[in-house]
Amino acid sequence: MLFRQLEYLVALARERHFARAAQACRVSQPALSEALRKLEDELGVLLVRRGRAYEGLTPEGERIVRWAQRILADRDALRDEVDALRTGLSGRLRIGSVPTASGAVPLLTGPFCTAHPLAAVELSTDLRADELLRQVRDFEINAGLSYLPEQGTEGVRTVPLYEERYVLLTGPADGLAGQPHATWTEASRLPLCLLHPGMQGRRVLDGVFAGLGLAPAPRVETDSVGSLFAHVRTGHWASVVPYAWLHVFGVPPGMRAVPLVEPVHSTPIGLVTAAREPGSVMARALREVARRTDLAGVLGALPKA
Template sequence: MLFRQLEYLVALSRERHFARAAQACHVSQPALSEAVRKLEDELGVPLVQRGRRYEGLTPEGERIVVWAQRLLADRDALKSEVGALRTGLSGRLRIGSVPTASGAVAQLTAPFCLAHPLVNVEVAADLRSEDVLRQLRDFELDAGVTYLHKGLAENFRAVPLYEERYVLLTGAADAPAHRTAATWAEAARLPLCLLTGSMQGRQVLDEVFAEAGVRPSPRVETDSVAALFAHVRTGGWTSIVPHTWLHVFGVPHGMRAVPMTEPARAVPMGLVTVVREPEPVLARALREVAGRTDVAAVLDRLPGDSVPR
């Protein structure tokens, strides 16, 4: 059995198409198909349901893919560990983030890259919370920044980073100059632009609206926090955004931002990694950086006098 065969099987499971899997692995489709067939012969079980086109993995194939992902992840972790012992930490660190927290990821990547100049960092910043956890389980990510909820499985290790709070973002002409806060009931009556309902960041907002006894009816929905700012800039739209994004954009000219109250809500966010022994060296190094970085203090130092504190 070769690692290459396991890589092909994992790619086939991910891409669900022989040609795309072969392209992802930079080999020809016949070479990938033949390698998977040889793996089937060696294991003595069918791994792929074959018809005129790819029809999925067999039950045996689904189980083998889990082992293949784990073996490949352990191989990569071993390489990183040996490389760190020989020349210092190197390789590629893969971080996934929910959109509302993507502005906070830089507070970790900056000190991490300073401490480990030979490591390259790849950030996927528009993932749903469940996708962050799934990709961690499937060893497609080394770490994630997402919501820390009570149901987080025991096989995840979490480092709290900050609490996400919310502000009403409006055009300056739409917000009375004396307003220092906004209630959720008031916000529900405004022309809202919000995140899409499938995203946990939006689900958190809907829970708070329900607690306030109202239900929003946004005219525009998007999967991008930056797009929320862009819509408010055009005038005529109002949005509710995490306070952390004001650290990225400030309060843009022509807008106002005030805290959301009645009820006030703070949602814990953190760095999440998979519990593995031995712990992969890249994940451990990022966790150590997160443990000594006061992300909350940085994100609370917001620019501009009109920004809520």
């Protein structure tokens, strides 16, 4: 019963709505509310602010929900560990990724599934970097592919995977398309389609441009890497995309991928997992796959058009 009560509390903290939390837990709203009241009685503290609707957790509730997340994560890790000892690794590996790194995920999930044929994988590939870190720390996902944080790594461990480098993606009619490389200054003068400014991948590009004293104003902004390719395909726009995505789409017909120089910029991408011992057996297995897989070698060469 305690585990169920803790699951309800974590769901309510995540959904911030009684009905949605009940739906996520597949119980009725009165059953969820009653279970949480019993938990409050057992602990002797008020956990939830109640009015006509959910008004948030109390300070005590915020503290308890952190413990609940850890307890439930350890329970799940114990179950996975026992299953792995008995029949081999099974269960579900939950992976998150920032959009710009999602093209590299199959290079890990492929060998992971080969090594552990009884395991399944669940992917979320449109997470922002800060949300990915939160989900790893809150044990909502086992691991994530993201930009390696320069700071704020408390509670997580990282495995470097590769350096994200950048190309100018443009149409063949553009004057830069036939050059062996293009500068960031030249790219800034083109009608650009870029990622949304709230995304880490866009902030990296803005930082490079700003370091050169440039402030390009993209005509189109999107939250999808695939949408960048689709817009360039029309012939109206150019874009700056990671090398890694050329290994997903190649260099599509009617486009050119020109390496960007002055500067040649790169940003480290890595695997992020919770820093708990013994931690999730799923996360440990994926880290082992990551250490054996040469993503830098695979993603380092620019495919030909």
